[in-house]
Amino acid sequence: xxxxxxxxxxxxxxxxxxxxxxxxxxxxxxxxxxxxxxxxxxxxxxxxxxxxxxxxxxxxxxxxxxxxxxxxxxxxxxxxxxxxxxxxxxxxxxxxxxxxxxxxxxxxxxxxxxxxxxxxxxxxxxxxxxxxxxxxxxxxxxxxxxxxxxxxxxxxxxxxxxxxxxxxxxxxxxxxxxxxxxxxxxxxxxxxxxxxx
Amino acid sequence: xxxxxxxxxxxxxxxxxxxxxxxxxxxxxxxxxxxxxxxxxxxxxxxxxxxxxxxxxxxxxxxxxxxxxxxxxxxxxxxxxxxxxxxxxxxxxxxxxxxxxxxxxxxxxxxxxxxxxxxxxxxxxxxxxxxxxxxxxxxxxxxxxxxxxxxxxxxxxxxxxxxxxxxxxxxxxxxxxxxxxxxxxxxxxxxxxxxxxxxxxxxxxxxxxxxxxxxxxxxxxxxxxxxxxxxxxxxxxxxxxxxxxxxxxxxxxxxxxxxxxxxxxxxxxxxxxxxxxxxxxxxxxxxxxxxxxxxxxxxxxxxxxxxxxxxxxxxxxxxxxxxxxxxxxxxxxxxxxxxxxxxxxxxxxxxxxxxxxxxxxxxxxxxxxxxxxxxxxxxxxxxxxxxxxxxxxxxxxxxxxxxxxxxxxxxxxxxxxxxxxxxxxxxxxxxxxxxxxxxxxxxxxxxxxxxxxxxxxxxxxxxxxxxxxxx
Numbered sequence: 001x002x003x004x005x006x007x008x009x010x011x012x013x014x015x016x017x018x019x020x021x022x023x024x025x026x027x028x029x030x031x032x033x034x035x036x037x038x039x040x041x042x043x044x045x046x047x048x049x050x051x052x053x054x055x056x057x058x059x060x061x062x063x064x065x066x067x068x069x070x071x072x073x074x075x076x077x078x079x080x081x082x083x084x085x086x087x088x089x090x091x092x093x094x095x096x097x098x099x100x101x102x103x104x105x106x107x108x109x110x111x112x113x114x115x116x117x118x119x120x121x122x123x124x125x126x127x128x129x130x131x132x133x134x135x136x137x138x139x140x141x142x143x144x145x146x147x148x149x150x151x152x153x154x155x156x157x158x159x160x161x162x163x164x165x166x167x168x169x170x171x172x173x174x175x176x177x178x179x180x181x182x183x184x185x186x187x188x189x190x191x192x193x194x195x196x197x
Numbered sequence: 198x199x200x201x202x203x204x205x206x207x208x209x210x211x212x213x214x215x216x217x218x219x220x221x222x223x224x225x226x227x228x229x230x231x232x233x234x235x236x237x238x239x240x241x242x243x244x245x246x247x248x249x250x251x252x253x254x255x256x257x258x259x260x261x262x263x264x265x266x267x268x269x270x271x272x273x274x275x276x277x278x279x280x281x282x283x284x285x286x287x288x289x290x291x292x293x294x295x296x297x298x299x300x301x302x303x304x305x306x307x308x309x310x311x312x313x314x315x316x317x318x319x320x321x322x323x324x325x326x327x328x329x330x331x332x333x334x335x336x337x338x339x340x341x342x343x344x345x346x347x348x349x350x351x352x353x354x355x356x357x358x359x360x361x362x363x364x365x366x367x368x369x370x371x372x373x374x375x376x377x378x379x380x381x382x383x384x385x386x387x388x389x390x391x392x393x394x395x396x397x398x399x400x401x402x403x404x405x406x407x408x409x410x411x412x413x414x415x416x417x418x419x420x421x422x423x424x425x426x427x428x429x430x431x432x433x434x435x436x437x438x439x440x441x442x443x444x445x446x447x448x449x450x451x452x453x454x455x456x457x458x459x460x461x462x463x464x465x466x467x468x469x470x471x472x473x474x475x476x477x478x479x480x481x482x483x484x485x486x487x488x489x490x491x492x493x494x495x496x497x498x499x500x501x502x503x504x505x506x507x508x509x510x511x512x513x514x515x516x517x518x519x520x521x522x523x524x525x526x527x528x529x530x531x532x533x534x535x536x537x538x539x540x541x542x543x544x545x546x547x548x549x550x551x552x553x554x555x556x557x558x559x560x561x562x563x564x565x566x567x568x569x570x571x572x573x574x575x576x577x578x579x580x581x582x583x584x585x586x587x588x589x590x591x592x593x594x595x596x597x598x599x600x601x602x603x604x605x606x607x608x609x610x611x612x613x614x615x616x617x618x619x620x621x622x623x624x625x626x627x628x629x630x631x632x633x634x635x636x637x638x639x640x641x642x643x644x645x646x647x648x649x650x651x652x653x654x655x656x657x658x659x660x661x662x663x664x665x666x667x668x
Contacts, residue, residue, distance in 0.1 A: 049240065
C-alpha cells in the first residue's frame with residue numbers, strides 16, 4: 001500500500017497582511033489600548049504586574065519557606081526535645097544542637113531533653129525544609145514568611161536559640177496548632193512515672 | 198526697530214528654544230519613552246531615582262501636613278466666596294459693596310490659585326511622607342540620574358581611533374538637530390507695543406513686530422533639509438572614526454538609510470510647497486491659519502503620512518533603527534562611545550524627534566493655528582448656522598495660547614512616534630531600502646502629480662471654500 005500523503009497547505013498571508021498597513025494599525029491599536037488602560041484607566045482595571053519593591057511587597061505564597069523559628073510551649077520554653085533529627089536530616093549541616101538533661105525533679109526528666117545550644121547558620125542553610133519534615137515535635141518551622149535581615153557580618157547570620165524562639169510565625173503566634181501533651185499531664189498518651197512503667 | 202531690540206529678542210528666542218528642546222523635551226522624552234513602554238508592557242517603569250530627605254526634614258514636613266491642608270481649605274473658601282459675590286455683582290449689574298469689582302476678581306484669582314497650589318503641595322507632601330522621605334516624582338528624576346552618570350563616566354577613546362573625528366562625531370550629530378529649530382515658527386507674530394490690547398483681526402499693525410521664530414529666512418524648509426543632512430555626516434564620521442568594524446557597518450547603514458529617506462522627505466514636501474506657495478515656514482502656518490490645516494486636503498494627507506514614515510526613518514528609531522541594530526551590530530556607530538559623548542548622540546536623537554514633530558505640525562497640522570482662535574480672540578461658529586460666540590482676548594494671551602497649543606501638537610506627535618517605537622518590530626535592511634525606493638519614493642512622486650492636477654483643475658479652491666463654509 002502506498003503511503004498516504006496528506007498535503008497541508010502552507011499558511012499564506014492574506015492581502016491585508018501583505019499590505020502591512022492594517023496590521024500596523026492593529027498593533028498600534030493594541031499597544032495604545034494597553035497604554036491608555038494602564039495610564040489613565042480606573043485603578044481597578046489597571047494590569048500593572050510589578051510593584052514598587054521596598055515600599056510595596058508582594059505577599060509570598062502560603063507555603064513559602066522563610067527563615068526558621070523554634071516554636072514554644074505554653075510556658076515559653078522551646079518545644080524542641082533535642083532529638084537531633086533535624087541536624088541529622090540537614091543536607092547543609094547548618095544546625096548545631098547541644099542537648100542537655102532536665103533537673104531530676106522536673107516531670108520531663110528522663111523522657112526528653114532540651115537544647116542548651118541551638119544554632120542555625122542561615123548562610124549555610126539551603127532552605128530545603130528537611131529539618132521541618134524531620135522534626136517529630138513540630139518544634140522547628142519555616143512559616144515565618146521572612147527573609148534574613150541583611151548584614152555585612154557573618155556572625156549576624158548565626159541564629160541562636162533565643163533569636164529563633166523570638167521569631168513569630170506568619171500568623172503572629174509563637175506556638176503551633178498541634179497541642180503538646182507533657183509528661184505528667186492527664187492528657188499525656190504514653191506511660192509515665194506516676195502511672196508506673 | 199532698534200538693533201538692540203532685535204538682538205535681545207533673538208537671544209531670548211534662542212534661549213527659549215534651547216530650554217524647550219535640550220532643557221525640557223529631551224529629558225522628558227527620555228523619561229516618557231521608558232514610562233510609555235512600561236505602560237504598554239504592564240510594568241511600572243522608572244520610579245526608583247529619588248532625592249532622599251533627612252529624617253528631620255520628614256518629621257518637619259509631616260508636622261506641616263495639617264496646617265497646609267487647613268490653609269488650602271481656607272483660601273479655597275475665600276475664593277469661592279469671591280466667586281459667589283462676583284456672580285451676584287454680575288447679575289445685579291452694579292456693585293453696592295464696599296469692595297471694588299477688580300479687587301474681587303484679583304482675590305478670586307489669587308486665592309483660587311493659592312488654594313490649588315497648596316492642595317497640590319499637600320498631595321506632593323503626602324506622597325513624600327508615604328515614601329519615607331524620598332522625592333520620586335513618578336520617575337522624572339531618572340534623566341537627572343542619567344545625566345550625572347553620563348558626566349562622571351570615563352570618557353573612553355579607542356586607542357587606534359581617529360581622535361579628532363571621534364570627538365567631533367557627537368557634536369556634528371547634536372548641533373543640526375537643535376539648529377533645525379531656528380526656522381520653526383512657534384506662534385504668530387508678537388506686536389510688542391500692543392501686548393495688553395485686543396488687536397483687530399486683519400490688517401497691518403504698526404510698531405515693532407517680533408516674529409516668533411529665530412530666523413525668518415526665505416529658504417525656510419530647505420534650510421531644514423540642509424541642516425538635517427549634516428546629521429548624516431555625524432553618524433557616518435563616528436562610525437568611521439571608531440576603529441571598529443561594527444561601528445563602521447553601522448555608520449555605513451546610517452549614511453545610506455538617511456540619504457535614501459532624505460530624498461523621500463524632500464519629495465513628500467513638494468506638494469506642501471505647491472499648495473502653500475511658499476518655502477517660508479511662517480507663511481505655511483499662516484496659509485493654514487487662513488484656510489485649513491494641510492492634513493485635511495486629500496493629497497496632502499498622503500504626503501503627511503509619507504512624511505511621517507520618512508521622518509521616523511530619518512531619526513533612525515525603532516522600526517528603522519538598523520544603524521544601531523543591537524542584535525547584528527552590537528551598537529552600530531554608537532558601539533565605542535561612552536559617557537557624555539554617547540549622551541550627546543542620545544540627546545541628538547531625541548531633539549531630532551522633537552524637531553521632526555515640530556516640522557510635521559507646522560507643515561500639516563497648522564503649526565500654531567488653533568481652531569476658532571483669531572488675532573482678536575476666539576470666535577466659535579457652527580456650520581450652516583448664523584450667529585457666533587466671540588470671546589475677545591488680549592494680544593499676549595492669544596500668542597501664549599498659540600504657543601501652548603503648538604507645544605501640545607508636538608507632544609501628541611512625539612507620543613505617536615513613541616507608540617510606533619514600542620509597537621513595531623524592526624525591518625530587515627533590504628525591506629527598509631525597498632520600502633524607500635520602491636514604495637515611498639514612487640508614491641510621493643505620483644502624489645506631486647496628483648496635487649498638481651488637484652490645483653490646476655480648481656478642486657483645491659472648491660475644497661478649501663467648502664471647508665471654510667463648514668468651520
